[in-house]
Amino acid sequence: VDVSHGQATWEDLPAQVLRQFLGGTGLGVYLLLREKQAVANPLAENGGLAFTFSSLVGSPLTTSAKFAVVCKSPLTDRYNDSLVSSTFAIAGKRTGADAIYITGRAAELSVLVVDDGRVRVEPCPDLRGLSTSATQEALVRRLGSDFQTAVIGPAGEAQVRFATISHDGRHAGRGGTGAVLGARNLKAIAVRGSQRVPWADPEGLYEYAKWLSQQSLGPATSKYRELGTVANLLAFNRLKTLPTRNFRRGSFSGAEQISPEAMQQDAGKRRTSCAACTIGCEHQYALAGDPADPKTYVRLEYENLFALGSLCSIDDPQTVLRACQFCDEAGIDTISAGGTIAFAMECVERGWLDAPWLRFGDSDAMLRALSLIAARDGLGDLLADGSRRLSHHIGANSASIAAHVKGLELPGYEPRGAQTMALGFAVGARGADHNRSGAYEADFSNQVDRRHATRASVTHAIDAEDRAALIDSLVFCKFLRGVFVDLFAAAAQMLQLVTGWDISGSETREISERIVATKKYFNMLAGWTPAEDTLPARFFDTPLEDDPDARISRSEFASLIRHYNRQRGWTEEGYLTTELIASLGFSLRDDTGDCG
C-alpha cells in the first residue's frame, strides 16, 4: 500500500518464498529486502514496514494468533522486527493477505483500512494525540467492533525512535516500529476479513491442536500461568543477574519491594490471555485506587519491571506500575525507555549531563522523563533518540556506559553474569535482545559456566537464535517452547498439517538458518561492520560491583564471536560470502537499489 497516493496492489507471493521464509519475521525480512529497505531511511517517505502473518495464523493451534511488524529500525538503522499477539492477526489473515507492506506518507493523519480485499486511507485528524487505548476505542466507534486495529500513541506520532505499535494492550515493542508507522502519517491500521484458508489435514490438525493445548496446560508453562515473567525478578536478583543502576550492579536492594510477590499482597491482581491462547501468561496488577475499575490494572512483565525499576533504582511499586501504564498508553518501548533514562541518570551523576532533577531512585524524575520523551519536549527530545544517539550528543566517555548493542538497549539479563546471553546480544541482527536469542537458557542450567563463556556457549547461542527465528516465522508463542522435545520436527509436523507440504525437521532447521543469514544480509546492505558485534565497554572494563568474579575478557569475547561466525559458515569477520548470498536467492548488486 502506498499511502501517499492511497493506492494498493495485490500480489501473489511465489510458493517457493513462502516455503523458504514461512511468514512472520522470515517473510518480513524477505519483503524488506525486495523493497530495498536496507538502504532506505525508515522515517522518510520511501521508508516502509510490513505486517506479516503466517500459514499457522487462524488455525486451531494454541498461541498461533500472532503477527510480526518488520522494518528497518530508526533506532538502530539495522534490521528490526517485533511480534504482537491476538485478534489483529486472525482478522489480518482473513483479509486474504500473508503480508501487508506499507510505504509512502499520507497527506494528513490517517487510518489505513483493509476491509477484506478493499483498501482505503481515511483521514483521522481527530485522533491526533490520543493514547493507544483511546485510539482503539475511537476506531471501534468509527468503524465497528468487527475491525481489529493496530495503533500508535503520541510517541509514534512524535517519531520517538523506540515507539511501539499496539493492539489490544499488547505491543510490537522493540526498535521503533511505531515511529515508522507514524512517519507514514498513519495513526492506525484496521483490518477485517471473511476469507479462510483451507487446511491440508483438518482432522489431523485438530488432533494435534488438542494435544498441544493439553501440553500448554502442563508443567512446562507453569511459570507463565502461575506468576508470569515477573517471577524472574527475585531469582535474578539472587543470582546477581538483575541489571541495576545502569548495569553497575547485578542485584537491587529494593527488589523485594517491587517483586510480584509483594505487589499482589498490597494490591489486586488478575490474569488474562491473548486470543487463541490456552496459557494465559498476562498478569495485571492494580494501581492504587479502585481495584474494581478495570482501567486501574496494569500488565506487568519482567522486562518492564527491571527497566523501569531496578535499572533506574526505583523501588516504589506504584511508580513502576504508573510508568508501565504510561509507556503502554503513549506507545513507548519500556526496555529502551528505561535503558535510556538509566544511562542519562548516570551521566547526570557523573556531571556529563545538565539535568540535576534526573536522579537514580527518584520516582517523580522517572515519570517526568517518560512524559518528556513521549512529547519530545526539552531533554525528552534527546532521550527519544535512544541511548546511542544521546551518548553521541553528550560525548565525554559516555559511549562506554551506554548499554546497547547496535543502538538497541539491553534487556534484563546482566551480560557479565549470563555470558552465553552476552554472545546472543552481541551477534543479534536487531541488537541486544532476549526474544531473538534465548541463550540465557544455557546460562541458567548446568550446560555452561554462566560467568565464563566458552566455545560450547557459542553452540548454545546459535541453537537459541535458530529456534527463535523458526518460532517467530511460524508464528507461535515462545512460552510454548518447553513442550517440544524436537522443535524443528514439531514445526515440520504443524506445517505439514496446515499446508500439506512434505517437510521435515531438517528442512525447518535449514529455513531457520536461512532466515538468520538473511537478516544478517539485510544488515550488511545497511552498512553493518564487524565492530558492531560486541558489547559496550562497561562490560569488558568493569566487573560487577556486587559480583567481582563476573568479568568478560574483551579478547576472549572477540575470539568467541569469530568462532560464532565460522560456525555459521560466514567469514571470520561475520560477512556472508557471495555464494551464500546467492544461495539465499539474493544478489548484492540488485538489493542495494539506487545506492549501487
Add this chain to the structure above:
Amino acid sequence: MPAHDEIQIEFFGVARHRTQVASAVIPVGPEGLSVPQLWNVLSERFPLLLAGLDATMEPAVLYSLNLDGQRFLDRQPATILPGQTVLVLSADAGG
C-alpha cells in the same frame, strides 16, 4: 549461612508461590543429600511443590536447582552437603 548439620533452601518463582515461604531448613547428616533425596524431602514437607507432575516427569521440568548461587545442579548426579544453600528456581528463565 546454614548450620553445619542442615541445608538451607531458598524458594523463588513458582516454588515460592506454591510453598508460600521464601526459605526452609532441612536437617541432614554429614553425608548430605542427593538431588532425588532432596526432592523427596521437599515434596513431603510442601505437597503442592510438585503438583501437576505425573510419575513419568522429573522435577527438572518445573524447577532448576542452584547451589549457593554459583552452580546449577539440574539433571546431573550431585550431593548437597550440610552447610550449603540450594536455590529452587523456575526451570524456564524466559521473560
